Amino acid sequence: xxxxxxxxxxxxxxxxxxxxxxxxxxxxxxxxxxxxxxxxxxxxxxxxxxxxxxxxxxxxxxxxxxxxxxxxxxxxxxxxxxxxxxxxxxxxxxxxxxxxxxxxxxxxxxxxxxxxxxxxxxxxxxxxxxxxxxxxxxxxxxxxxxxxxxxxxxxxxxxxxxxxxxxxxxxxxxxxxxxxxxxxxxxxxx
Numbered sequence: 083x084x085x086x087x088x089x090x091x092x093x094x095x096x097x098x099x100x101x102x103x104x105x106x107x108x109x110x111x112x113x114x115x116x117x118x119x120x121x122x123x124x125x126x127x128x129x130x131x132x133x134x135x136x137x138x139x140x141x142x143x144x145x146x147x148x149x150x151x152x153x154x155x156x157x158x159x160x161x162x163x164x165x166x167x168x169x170x171x172x173x174x175x176x177x178x179x180x181x182x183x184x185x186x187x188x189x190x191x192x193x194x195x196x197x198x199x200x201x202x203x204x205x206x207x208x209x210x211x212x213x214x215x216x217x218x219x220x221x222x223x224x225x226x227x228x229x230x231x232x233x234x235x236x237x238x239x240x241x242x243x244x245x246x247x248x249x250x251x252x253x254x255x256x257x258x259x260x261x262x263x264x265x266x267x268x269x270x271x272x
Contacts, residue, residue, distance in 0.1 A: 100150070
């Protein structure tokens, strides 16, 4: 089976772009020279508990159904789908069933019928390792933006790639700048 396992935010969708706009509307601005932090409390200069609350709240807003595509994801995901590849998405947006439906609708609107599975109920504060275990018998490609989750994929035997962001420069494994880079490195000659 031609299958690709992928995270959603920072890989398929530009969650950070939408979150930054919403945070500005709430009176919070990204601090200078903090783009290398994944921890949003450091990026916005707010307590960690407040940052977690803001993420949880944001992930339950209607905006979740309208987050734009990340870089060239639409072009290359749909190209891969035309070449016979199918996608499973593992996204960490919490437990709200309405958020899950908005996420699914947004992905289907942008990418079309390319997904076999869209799993939304992973808590963004937890590891994805347990979810990734079901893929351990396969040599699937796993695309992530969080270093911890890419390492989870490595540990279960997936071929992990990090989508390059300022906050994940510490990852020493496979790294791509965009979907074209991934396509050229992994799928162009398949």
